[in-house]
Amino acid sequence: MRQRNLSLVLHTLAAEGPLSRAAVAARIGVTRAGVSALVEELLRLDLITELGPGRPGTVGRPGSALALNENGPCGIGAEVGVDHLSVCAVDLRGKVVARIAVDAANRGRAPEPLLAELGRLVTAVAAEAESTGLRPAGLTVAVPGLVARGTDTVVRAPNLGWKGVEIPALLDPALTARLPVTVDNEANLGALAELWLAPTPVASDFIHVSAEIGIGAALVVDGALLRGAHGFAGELGHVPVRPEGPDCGCGGRGCLEQYAGEEAVLRASGLAPEEEAGRHPGPGARIALLAERAAAGDARVRTALEEAGTALGIALAGAVNMLDPGAVVLGGALAGLAPWMLPALEAELGGRVADPARTVRTEVSAIGADGPLLGAAHSVVHTVLDAPASYASPLE
């Protein structure tokens, strides 16, 4: 109960910014005395600060305004991409205080050296955050693969070539001794970033589609991720689009990834995926190339993107008929290709969604490719806001 009320105060300050004790009491329906006790504990835990008395605009009785502590705990997010590694630190107010990204050829790379490199980047970002007075509270790692529910094990990440990799066990013990580590699918974290950080909030029920090399999706239902019985929900890339279509690495045929995955689009554009990967390495480089050529009017690229949009629309029509989301959000690298994919995608959705009276809102993420990394760091921040006392217990 107390934990819940502490969390309520923090979430109120996160949502509405600096507020007086009286304003917090009014917002959460607790007495002034009750709020004062909660505030004392949160100050002691270093989770909030007082901005000093007489702040203009404060509602109710004059008093010092309270705010989340921008010099308290911070969340560290990391992303293992197929062609990059990124790490960032985010303070309780959501500001990115440190960030590193490096190009890396991770396809087929063994987990040990990859995670050793990632560990060094995390250590560097954590040191940077600490130098400004922040205390890293945890690390969440975004991976392009399936993570078994309730574990930190990557069951399968085909584009890395990983199977059964337990990430925390392979990170530097000096790091994991200091930082609790959690692992999640990049599409899930991208959807959480959309839910938490979108400048215009999306619906509380939406399908978030993202792409790096593969195509992933995440389902948000009533404001929470739908993870599935095993944690594997959201495998949009393997929804059959044309059941007699080309073989897919997953064992199926005619999966969406065979029509709208990066390699398929490069090939349909007359480009050789392997050559282009050598010529344009790094995160999003081939997507940027496609966007550039489409913008320049390259008919072959435009047709390839239109066909990818059609395939994505067919797969999403099935998903929308089954799930009835409030919106479909194109995020990740797909956001940059939206101008050429969206018309075909929307035509399929419009024609194939069972109730013609119902329009399915499609939106392009304003967060785009940063989603998984920001979602990872913010998920640590949310852990602190959700359970402030249990977060703080290791310190005492």
Added chain:
Amino acid sequence: MRQRNLSLVLHTLAAEGPLSRAAVAARIGVTRAGVSALVEELLRLDLITELGPGRPGTVGRPGSALALNENGPCGIGAEVGVDHLSVCAVDLRGKVVARIAVDAANRGRAPEPLLAELGRLVTAVAAEAESTGLRPAGLTVAVPGLVARGTDTVVRAPNLGWKGVEIPALLDPALTARLPVTVDNEANLGALAELWLAPTPVASDFIHVSAEIGIGAALVVDGALLRGAHGFAGELGHVPVRPEGPDCGCGGRGCLEQYAGEEAVLRASGLAPEEEAGRHPGPGARIALLAERAAAGDARVRTALEEAGTALGIALAGAVNMLDPGAVVLGGALAGLAPWMLPALEAELGGRVADPARTVRTEVSAIGADGPLLGAAHSVVHTVLDAPASYASPLE
């Protein structure tokens, strides 16, 4: 809090049968004195009864065993089928105490006469239940169409030809004055029946597929229905199977219903749906005909059912990849055709689900075509068990 504890006592008795006060106290973690007060209130509300002292097998201090009152409130369920109307009454212990079913040609029938007939059947079943001492607590109506979330309006029921029908407003006012009415999609209620009544409980996350004339599905996630933003989730029948396939009444092309719906299967079996509907009217009659011919070795019918199983498997593979359920349950009329559809269905699922290591459990419902009707009546019983005090308030 008190409402919650009253409900907890009722659900404990529903799940475990007669128990002493001491056993109830131990199960729900409340003091003996606390349980006694709750029990007094539930006895007063006529929701439970004492079976008398000294019942053998009672745990703890000797004392009279408590049970749900089989002569208290009951739930009335009704089903509007395309070719039948059914009504039943279920007591708090789940026993069906009265039941009526009539064949009816409801395709294209206006809502007013249909609901007048349904109202007469409900009145008859309610009278029958009352004659045994039960008090009808509410009516839930199952419909083969989309019901807007939070309303009792059928937005669209293509096989009835209905659009925008607000059911309670069209029922006999003498009936609705006595009975609170709710309306839900038949597939949703079938899935709830599976969740509540299956002899072997299914997973808490499953996709329930059912069919009468159309094909519907319902999604159960963490033990609750996923209704979708507008209440329209579960439209499996309109998931694209072959995107360039035949036109569908929904406006799309190549929807699952075009391959595995009753009419499609009759046609593929060399039968004319309209003629057969005349020759074999009534609920499930054509499905029974198909099952009979398949059992007799009719090759054309067997091939038609196998192809329907393949199409269902393709659509479900997409849904399983997106939702990662613990099981897929074939319910409704489909349960009777499972022997001829399941092998092809399972072959598609096995080949197309992204993680080959993960087996998707497929099950055939033991409840079958009775699911929607039983789910409707039990959903009233659950309303009583969930909120005993607010249910009782109109009586006081």
